[in-house]
Amino acid sequence: MAGTGAYAMPVDLPFVAKKPLKRTMSKEAKAHFEELFSENIEIFEDSKTGELYSKITDLRTGKTEIMKCEYTDED
Amino acid sequence: MKTNINTELFTKDMNDIAQDFSSGNVFLDNFLKSEDALNNSIGKTFVWLNENRTEIIGYYNIGVGYIDMYYGDDKYKIGGSIHLNFFALNEKYRGIIVRKKADGTVIKFSDRLFTDFMNKVYELREKYIGFSFVTLAATDEGYSLYKRNYFDDLDADLHFSFKDDEKGCKPMYLALDAE
Numbered sequence: 176m177a178g179t180g181a182y183a184m185p186v187d188l189p190f191v192a193k194k195p196l197k198r199t200m201s202k203e204a205k206a207h208f209e210e211l212f213s214e215n216i217e218i219f220e221d222s223k224t225g226e227l228y229s230k231i232t233d234l235r236t237g238k239t240e241i242m243k244c245e246y247t248d249e250d
Numbered sequence: 251m252k253t254n255i256n257t258e259l260f261t262k263d264m265n266d267i268a269q270d271f272s273s274g275n276v277f278l279d280n281f282l283k284s285e286d287a288l289n290n291s292i293g294k295t296f297v298w299l300n301e302n303r304t305e306i307i308g309y310y311n312i313g314v315g316y317i318d319m320y321y322g323d324d325k326y327k328i329g330g331s332i333h334l335n336f337f338a339l340n341e342k343y344r345g346i347i348v349r350k351k352a353d354g355t356v357i358k359f360s361d362r363l364f365t366d367f368m369n370k371v372y373e374l375r376e377k378y379i380g381f382s383f384v385t386l387a388a389t390d391e392g393y394s395l396y397k398r399n400y401f402d403d404l405d406a407d408l409h410f411s412f413k414d415d416e417k418g419c420k421p422m423y424l425a426l427d428a429e
Binding site for chain 1: 328339344345346347348349350356357358359360361362365368369372382383391392394395399400405408423424425426427428429
């Protein structure tokens with residue numbers, strides 16, 4: 176409700192949906208996103224071979240890893 | 251080619267390179283090529299450009315939505331959402347694995363673009379506007395990407411309305427409040 180305060184409203188309404196209605200993010204999903212947010216991935220091409228490589232940096236430790244990209248049929 | 255995931259707001263001066271964008275889904279390509287990609291009434295478009303800014307690697311458009319819950323004969327709004335209106339990756343970059351984790355999990359170009367989207371979601375939620383969910387309507391081709399990123403099919407007692415272009419897609423959602 177968006178009001179001006181001049182209208183008398185019931186005082187016992189919940190501000191948000193009560194517990195049984197609530198949906199939450201799983202611990203696994205939370206950990207998944209935290210991990211994704213903690214990595215920086217840079218993609219570069221070998222100018223001689225045309226092959227793609229990725230450089231993964233863990234933003235928490237500064238550790239880097241280089242991987243040759245692989246291909247699948249999906250997305 | 252060299253690129254870091256660094257999306258930016260799509261602007262009029264990017265229209266030329268948008269005309270070359272091809273994801274393999276003509277509808278998604280046409281959206282980016284149209285004036286609708288710049289229409290604030292629809293959403294905000296973010297693009298991932300290559301280093302030379304000559305090519306769009308991918309884009310997404312975000313708007314707002316909500317989720318209702320059926321409770322007996324009644325329907326309640328249980329929370330607002332950020333709605334992923336459009337999401338597409340240049341077909342040249344589809345299926346490319348950029349990271350393989352020790353447990354066998356793979357991260358693809360599409361996951362990186364999606365991670366950027368999720369970063370925007372959290373930034374909006376922390377700084378600007380409160381909401382409980384992320385919603386989207388997945389095509390068959392996009393479904394595995396969203397499943398991989400912990401989105402669920404919409405439960406039978408939940409509901410959100412589709413846009414015209416989303417008919418035939420699968421409604422999915424992610425709750426943002428942690429357990």
